[in-house]
Amino acid sequence: MTERQLRDQQFQIARYRRLEREVTDPLAVGLLHIIIEDLEAGLRKDQPDWNSPAD
Numbered sequence: 001m002t003e004r005q006l007r008d009q010q011f012q013i014a015r016y017r018r019l020e021r022e023v024t025d026p027l028a029v030g031l032l033h034i035i036i037e038d039l040e041a042g043l044r045k046d047q048p049d050w051n052s053p054a055d
Contacts, residue, residue, distance in 0.1 A: 001046040013036055013040060016032055016039070020033060
């Protein structure tokens with residue numbers, strides 16, 4: 001994954017997280033949460049140290 005793709009994916013995750021906080025429909029919240037988890041899993045697969053704490 002290129003640096004640009006990584007930034008785009010992180011931006012997309014942030015947009016979905018914001019939308020998740022704004023929606024009021026419980027079904028929509030659940031679906032958005034699943035989408036976010038899927039996107040984050042993709043980042044972890046492509047970038048193993050993506051969201052891990054620094055030593």
